[in-house]
Amino acid sequence: MKKTIVFILISLILLTSFSLTAYGGIKIWPGKLSVELNKWFDEEKEIRHPIQITNPFSNGVNITTRVENPNLKVITERYSLIPDLSWVHTEPENLYIPPKSSKEVEVVINIPIDQQEMYYNEKWETRVVITSDIPLSSGGGMNFQVELAVKLYIITPKSKQGDYPYIFILLFFIFSIIIVYLTTSYIKKKKDNLKSIYYFKNKK
Structure with a gap:
């Protein structure tokens, strides 16, 4: 029922x-x-x-x-x-x-x-x-x-302008990835250089 x-x-x-x-x-x-x-x-x-x-x-x-x-x-x-x-x-x-x-x-x-x-x-x-x-x-x-x-x-x-915020978000996201990549590469390179110097000193 x-x-x-x-x-x-x-x-x-x-x-x-x-x-x-x-x-x-x-x-x-x-x-x-x-x-x-x-x-x-x-x-x-x-x-x-x-x-x-x-x-x-x-x-x-x-x-x-x-x-x-x-x-x-x-x-x-x-x-x-x-x-x-x-x-x-x-x-x-x-x-x-x-x-x-x-x-x-x-x-x-x-x-x-x-x-x-x-x-x-x-x-x-x-x-x-x-x-x-x-x-x-x-x-x-x-x-x-x-x-x-x-x-x-x-x-x-x-509005045609309504798509612009999404473009800015996408560009910001890409820019952030590039910054993170460059920063990581720089830190890694610096560490490698320090290791090389340390190795050279120890060898002496």
Whole structure:
């Protein structure tokens, strides 16, 4: 019994990590999106990531999407707000999902070239908010709105200067080895000279 309970808890944690399900059944995957940029691009280039929205109802639902910054009180530690929210948008912003089917919304990230050099080593957090009108019953009629927010993390490239400390450490290490080698050689040579002098005196 204990093993079963543990398994259920682990399953719930995994499901929460990978998807979001609104009260009433609409499902969004993934529930969290992390985009790490290894380098800036030499030309304008968009980064696109899909978010899948599933409608399990027997009625179609209307979906609207938008990007907004979270409250600073709930932002993830060591992350900050993206400087310009216009760098991220969704396509399409409005869509209709037929009954018992899925569609995708794309998150588009486009950081202008003239801004890139200013934002090395940054960690930004924002939200993709998805709003849907959920029917109260399978027969249609009155609807209510549900909002789900997908956490979006953007990690910018490391600065080119970021590699310099490692180069200095390597050079210092090599220099230290050379110093130790030269010092050891000098001491050994001095000892050998002293032995030679001592031998010469004794021979006399």
